[in-house]
Amino acid sequence: MAKAQLTVGMTIDGFRLDERIHRGGMADIWRVSRNDIDFPTVMKVPLLDFEGDISLIVGFEVEQMIMAELKGPHVPRWVANGDFAVQPHIVMEHITGPTLLKSLGQILPIDAIVSIGAEVAAALSDLHQQDVLHLDLKPANIIFRPSGAAALIDFGLSRHKHLPDLLEEQFHRPVGTTEYMAPEQLFRVRSDKRSDIYALGAILYQFATGRLPFGVPARMRKVRRRIWRDPIPPRALRPDIPPGLQEIILKCLEPLPDARYAHADDLMFDLRHPDLVVLTERAERIQQSDFRTTLARRLRAAMTMREIVASATRSPPRAPIILVAVSLRPGLDEVRHALLDASASVLANMPGARLACVSVMPTSLIAIDENVDAAGDNIHVQRLVELRKWARPLQLPRGKITYHLLESRNVAGAILDFARSNKVNHIIIGASTTGGASAKVSARITAEAPCTVTVVRAANETDRPDEVQLTAPGGNQILSP
Amino acid sequence: MLIALLADIHGNREALTACLADAQRAGADRYVFLGDLVGYGADPVWVVDRVAEMVEAGAVAVLGNHDAAVLSPSETMNDAANRAIAWTRTRLKDAHRSFLAQLPLTAEEGDQLYVHASASAPDTWIYVLGPREAFQSFRATRQRLTFCGHTHFPALFNESALTLPQHHVPADGKPIPLLGQRRWLAVLGAVGQPRDNNPAACYGLFDDARNRLTYVRVPYDAELAARKIRKAGLPDFLASRLTMGI
Numbered sequence: 192m193a194k195a196q197l198t199v200g201m202t203i204d205g206f207r208l209d210e211r212i213h214r215g216g217m218a219d220i221w222r223v224s225r226n227d228i229d230f231p232t233v234m235k236v237p238l239l240d241f242e243g244d245i246s247l248i249v250g251f252e253v254e255q256m257i258m259a260e261l262k263g264p265h266v267p268r269w270v271a272n273g274d275f276a277v278q279p280h281i282v283m284e285h286i287t288g289p290t291l292l293k294s295l296g297q298i299l300p301i302d303a304i305v306s307i308g309a310e311v312a313a314a315l316s317d318l319h320q321q322d323v324l325h326l327d328l329k330p331a332n333i334i335f336r337p338s339g340a341a342a343l344i345d346f347g348l349s350r351h352k353h354l355p356d357l358l359e360e361q362f363h364r365p366v367g368t369t370e371y372m373a374p375e376q377l378f379r380v381r382s383d384k385r386s387d388i389y390a391l392g393a394i395l396y397q398f399a400t401g402r403l404p405f406g407v408p409a410r411m412r413k414v415r416r417r418i419w420r421d422p423i424p425p426r427a428l429r430p431d432i433p434p435g436l437q438e439i440i441l442k443c444l445e446p447l448p449d450a451r452y453a454h455a456d457d458l459m460f461d462l463r464h465p466d467l468v469v470l471t472e473r474a475e476r477i478q479q480s481d482f483r484t485t486l487a488r489r490l491r492a493a494m495t496m497r498e499i500v501a502s503a504t505r506s507p508p509r510a511p512i513i514l515v516a517v518s519l520r521p522g523l524d525e526v527r528h529a530l531l532d533a534s535a536s537v538l539a540n541m542p543g544a545r546l547a548c549v550s551v552m553p554t555s556l557i558a559i560d561e562n563v564d565a566a567g568d569n570i571h572v573q574r575l576v577e578l579r580k581w582a583r584p585l586q587l588p589r590g591k592i593t594y595h596l597l598e599s600r601n602v603a604g605a606i607l608d609f610a611r612s613n614k615v616n617h618i619i620i621g622a623s624t625t626g627g628a629s630a631k632v633s634a635r636i637t638a639e640a641p642c643t644v645t646v647v648r649a650a651n652e653t654d655r656p657d658e659v660q661l662t663a664p665g666g667n668q669i670l671s672p
Numbered sequence: 673m674l675i676a677l678l679a680d681i682h683g684n685r686e687a688l689t690a691c692l693a694d695a696q697r698a699g700a701d702r703y704v705f706l707g708d709l710v711g712y713g714a715d716p717v718w719v720v721d722r723v724a725e726m727v728e729a730g731a732v733a734v735l736g737n738h739d740a741a742v743l744s745p746s747e748t749m750n751d752a753a754n755r756a757i758a759w760t761r762t763r764l765k766d767a768h769r770s771f772l773a774q775l776p777l778t779a780e781e782g783d784q785l786y787v788h789a790s791a792s793a794p795d796t797w798i799y800v801l802g803p804r805e806a807f808q809s810f811r812a813t814r815q816r817l818t819f820c821g822h823t824h825f826p827a828l829f830n831e832s833a834l835t836l837p838q839h840h841v842p843a844d845g846k847p848i849p850l851l852g853q854r855r856w857l858a859v860l861g862a863v864g865q866p867r868d869n870n871p872a873a874c875y876g877l878f879d880d881a882r883n884r885l886t887y888v889r890v891p892y893d894a895e896l897a898a899r900k901i902r903k904a905g906l907p908d909f910l911a912s913r914l915t916m917g918i
Contacts, residue, residue: 252851252853252854255849255851256849256851259849260847260849274852274853275851275852275853276852276853279853352843353842353843353846353848354840354846354848354849355828355830355838355840355848356838356840357830357838359838
């Protein structure tokens with residue numbers, strides 16, 4: 192499959208080669224142009240020869256297949272595939288931002304780690320929504336767009352649920368980058384989206400501590416250690432890591448897929464609200480397990496492996512998030528009571544769901560006070576207390592309920608933003624009792640929400656229906672991920 | 673060109689009508705019938721007339737084992753199938769028989785081979801159910817794409833240099849790129865008697881310009897088709913299997 196030397200100015204399938212911008216071990220990247228395409232493009236040209244590893248050829252076929260199916264901001268826009276008989280290549284949008292590889296070796300500030308993690312989790316969620324698992328997530332495969340959104344590249348080891356998996360049949364050893372590889376991938380399980388969550392955990396660990404959770408294992412036997420040996424807790428290496436972030440990272444790195452986040456959206460939610468993370472023993476760890484615990488785990492490793500494979504083949508659905516918008520203005524007790532009833536009944540119908548109690552405070556409320564900070568804080572705490580008091584009758588355990596105060600003059604906009612960025616599945620809001628501005632809020636939310644909306648009326652308004660169910664466009668998609 | 677691929681119609685008028693309407697809506701501009709127009713179902717005459725009309729207008733059709741059995745009593749089949757064949761014979765006129773008699777066992781067009789069963793011996797009706805049968809079929813043809821039917825189970829195989837062909841069960845309505853450097857064997861499901869626990873009729877749409885194959889499931893009035901089978905006095909389970917997709 193040796194091809195003619197590619198040079199600047201050559202034309203392949205109508206694309207002019209303008210400049211080679213990357214020379215990799217497995218592929219070259221050329222900046223290319225074609226008159227009818229008005230965005231920057233690159234051509235990925237694999238270095239294929241029969242002496243080489245056949246996995247490179249199959250991997251490139253996989254990438255051609257999968258890239259052509261992918262859409263959205265979290266992947267480069269696909270343009271064309273080149274025929275293997277002539278010149279294999281993939282032409283795609285050129286995303287100019289840096290890959291995360293550039294940041295490797297640095298220990299990043301906590302804020303940066305959390306925001307990188309949330310963006311990558313959002314990208315993974317979008318990819319998983321399109322029935323694709325990346326399965327080789329690592330810093331070199333993550334690019335940030337100028338907008339701040341993460342885009343994933345290099346789908347040579349990926350898996351599309353509805354396309355033939357050319358890699359599965361071809362290889363009888365695990366494929367991927369061992370540093371970030373989930374234990375189930377060691378057993379050639381290629382069907383669990385939680386493998387990508389594990390890899391993201393390893394990346395976050397690396398940026399938080401400057402080292403890889405399991406080092407760079409040279410041999411497969413060493414790779415297997417992650418089944419029984421827990422990584423050094425990040426806070427032992429860097430004390431300023433908040434317990435919430437350690438909880439998140441170590442949860443991603445659990446050997447059993449069932450013990451990790453079930454869905455990239457759940458991980459994204461925790462990264463966007465690190466102070467609301469439910470802390471377990473993981474958050475408090477300051478050292479690796481002791482010798483006896485490790486030995487015991489080592490001895491039952493074979494059994495753990497079977498559990499991992501069994502766990503990996505039954506991916507659970509994501510726990511849905513229900514947002515209830517609670518207005519804390521005085522005189523709305525009846526509406527609040529109705530909201531409570533509605534929340535209870537929606538929760539009863541969505542097993543495993545989490546309730547996010549949201550209240551929006553107009554920023555002006557804070558600003559009018561002379562002592563902005565102190566008074567603002569006071570109002571903040573007071574509102575949170577009221578919100579918790581409101582929710583108490585639901586008797587939801589920790590982890591099933593979260594409280595959020597949003598500060599904005601634009602109530603509907605703030606609630607919609609929250610719903611979108613946290614992939615909320617169901618919104619419950621009170622109907623206006625007075626008409627006017629608050630009627631516009633519920634109308635706008637029902638019109639623009641990315642999910643189902645329940646508008647609740649206080650029981651004493653007898654001439655109107657108690658509850659109106661509306662489904663916004665796109666609601667189905669989110670209700671059945 | 674968008675090519676509609678229809679296999680194993682088996683005298684099921686309702687299923688064929690639904691698939692043809694769906695293909696037309698999708699913009700199909702060529703039709704290929706992959707054998708077994710008759711047998712099992714209650715509308716062999718209507719189906720043969722319709723297909724003959726479309727062949728007249730340029731469609732391709734190949735012979736299936738049930739079509740062959742109607743013509744010669746020597747074919748061996750299970751009892752219900754034999755009863756259905758015997759009944760079908762009493763319905764068809766000479767014109768229908770001569771249409772079936774002139775159908776070829778295989779047809780080639782561009783990259784594609786059309787055949788009812790395995791390409792390895794088209795007249796012995798081997799079921800391509802798994803990688804081994806697919807391997808034999810790949811060996812028998814140089815065409816890049818083989819489209820066949822006969823098993824009533826939708827499946828897609830791709831040839832591999834190292835191992836036996838890989839068996840993929842296609843999902844409804846998801847286009848699959850048939851990568852140009854590989855050879856592929858597509859077993860279309862059945863239009864008229866699906867057996868994969870999904871009673872919806874199954875056919876394929878192949879876009880030869882974009883090199884993508886989509887397996888399409890089309891719900892149709894299986895109850896009506898089943899009632900007609902019972903009314904014709906054919907074995908009852910031929911009717912009930914339609915509504916269950918078994």
